[in-house]
Amino acid sequence: MIKKNDLFEAEITAMTAEGSGICRADGMAVFVPGTAVGDRCVVRVVKVLKKYAFGRLEELLTPSPDRTTPDCSIAGPCGGCVYRHITYEAELKIKTQRVRDALERIGGFENIPMEPILGAPSRTRYRNKCQLPIGLSKNGEMQMGFYAVNSHRIIDTHTCLLQPEVFDRAAEAFRAWQKLSGESIYDEAAHSGVLRHLYMRCGEKSGEVLVCIVANGAKLHGEDLLVKMLREAVPEITGIVLNINRERTNVVLGRELRTLWGKPTIRDTLCRLEFEISPHAFYQVNRTQAEALYNKAAEYAGLTGAETLLDLYCGTGTIGLSMASRAKKLIGAEIIPSAVENARKNAAHNHVTNAEFLCGDAKDAAHILYERGERPDVIVIDPPRKGCDAAVITTIAAMRPTRVVYVSCDPATLARDLKQFTAEDYNIEAVTPVDMFPGTAHVETVVLLSKLNTKQHIEVELNLDELDLTSAESKATYDEIKAYVLEKHGLKVSSLYISQVKRKCGLDVGQNYNLSKKEDAKVPQCPPEKEAAIMDALKHFQMI
Incomplete structure (x- = not known):
């Protein structure tokens, strides 16, 4: 049985939904971040649970043909991206397979009519929204970036390849302003300090940029200086706002906004429609x-x-x-x-x-x-x-x-x-x-x-009153036949199926009953099991 800190050689054979590679040791699945299907590697066990374990890539022995050189130095610790070490073609295959696996294993579907995945024209700079948490480093300086995987520890970040370059410029100007103004940094545990998040949005088509400072207070030190430095660094900027969030919460935005300069919204165009986007508004990133x-x-x-x-x-x-x-x-x-x-x-x-x-x-x-x-x-x-x-x-x-x-x-x-x-x-x-x-x-x-068969089912309901029953057939109504079949055989049968069986037995069901107005209409046929049950009911009611 494997235990923590064990080393073993293995080949990565599949991926989890979270983007970790999967290999096996002593019959147990081990999840290893930063690996690719086809990697032959040495893995160190870092955590063992009842049915699976977690590992760390210790040494890459034979790289997968899907591997490529990562273009981001913090992709691993940041945890936002999990596929920067493989080609985009491989990433799209993994995502397609993830959908197929879910439909087959959870839904129980076969022969799924899957169309090719719609891949993006670019893997970089596609996000139009950014939320950067702010905190203090061990040496007491402001750090700003993204939370490490499964933690609230901030990975200090000066650029992110998922976000437009304009956000990098705005963030650097904000950092410079904080040093000059000395504005305090929010402490989550003590619920003290001011600066909580830097939040930015941009319009891909309009080019407009909105910078929002989320603060534990209604005013910042050196607001005029902040506006000046942001406008100089980001000529595209159209609005600078202060969001007031005094709550003890992980929710980024508070309810109250105050405009420091420009307008508090941006415009963008999506599917030929123009949208006005505020800091609170949902818009596809x-x-x-x-x-x-x-x-x-x-x-x-x-x-x-x-x-x-x-x-x-x-x-x-x-x-x-x-x-x-x-x-x-x-x-x-x-x-x-x-x-x-x-x-x-x-x-x-x-x-x-x-x-x-x-x-x-x-x-x-x-x-x-x-x-x-x-x-x-x-x-x-x-x-x-x-x-x-x-x-x-x-x-x-x-x-x-x-x-x-x-x-x-x-x-x-x-x-x-x-x-x-x-x-x-x-x-x-x-x-x-x-x-x-x-x-x-x-x-x-x-x-x-x-x-x-929506249309056919609708016609069944509409034509129920057109039955032309003979005295022999009136011995049992359709509802009585349905009730008998359900009670004795445990099957639900429709009026359509009953009429089909009655026709087979030579019983009149009315000239217009269940006949579609379309010449090529497809009408569902009664399954053999239900046909036998309906036949039994017709015999029970002495109709045949």
Whole structure:
């Protein structure tokens, strides 16, 4: 049995969802960060649990063909990027396989209709938002950067390859100002000091830059000097604001903002729509890949201009608004009031007049819409990492949309939810992974679900009154047959299946019953097991 500090040779054969390589020692899986599939290496055991262990790469004996020279010196300790040591092609393969594995192992799906992953045009400088925690080093100087893996220890960072160069310039000017002004640094444990975070946003298309200083107080020493130094270092800057956060919390932003110079928002364009972005507003951090994702979602939605589109978990409305011009009506639902207000403002700003936004939990909003008789043709869902509430999926199925477009940020919860959708008679038509965050372990997925035989099922319900029963057939109603089959055989059967079996037995079920108006309509056929159960019921009621 392996134990801590053991050394062993192994080959990396797979990757975890967090981007660590997987090898085996004494039959136990060992997770090793910074390795690649195909690496032959010496691993030191650093922690042993009941069913698996963690290791550290001690020596690389034979490198994987996927390996490349890391372009960031702090990628390991920072923990933000886990794939900077392998090629982008290898990274995309790993992310595609992660989605496939989740759907197969958790969802139990086979023959998954996977489309090629949508890779990013660049692995670097793609983020339009940056949050840098501020703290004191051991020698009492300000440090600013990113938290080390699984800790609140700050890795002092002067550049990050995921963020635009303009953020580096703004951060260096801020560092220089702090030295000159002597403004105090926030101490998390003592809840004292002022400077907590440096928070920056930029518009990829507009070029506008907003710098926000998060502080444990309402005023900074040397505010005029700060404005002067930032404007000199960053001519692109359009706004400098102070965010006041006096709470004992890990939440970065407080509620109150004070503008030190310029305007407190930036503009940017996404899918031909212009958005006004405040420090609090949600906006996709990789605009280019967000457009790729939204375009794929729109393709899957298949809107023609005649549909009602429901956008659940709509946030500030970006996905739904990007499709609104192709829909008859857009309804968005979101639980965060400020996001709903932003969605309404975004709709008005872009002259979208066919949109309505509701504030409420997805489950409650979906139920309210169902109760008021809304039957959307297409539903788009973009839930948080925890996925959908089971009740949300049940209500979506009750609305009977012809298509559901599921945008997911977690393959595991996606697989779980798709399992419930298929149980509700939805079929997986297409799956496309999207690499929104190159270098990191994250992967997004867009899935198209379609309702099985929706039109035929609707016609079954509409034509129930057109039965032309003979006296012999009236011995048992359809509901009585269903109840008998359920009680004796434990099977649920539809009116459609009962009519098919009755026809086989020569019983009249009415001239128009269950006949589609389409010449080439595909009608589901009664399975043999259910046919036998229905035959038994017909004999029981002396109808045959």
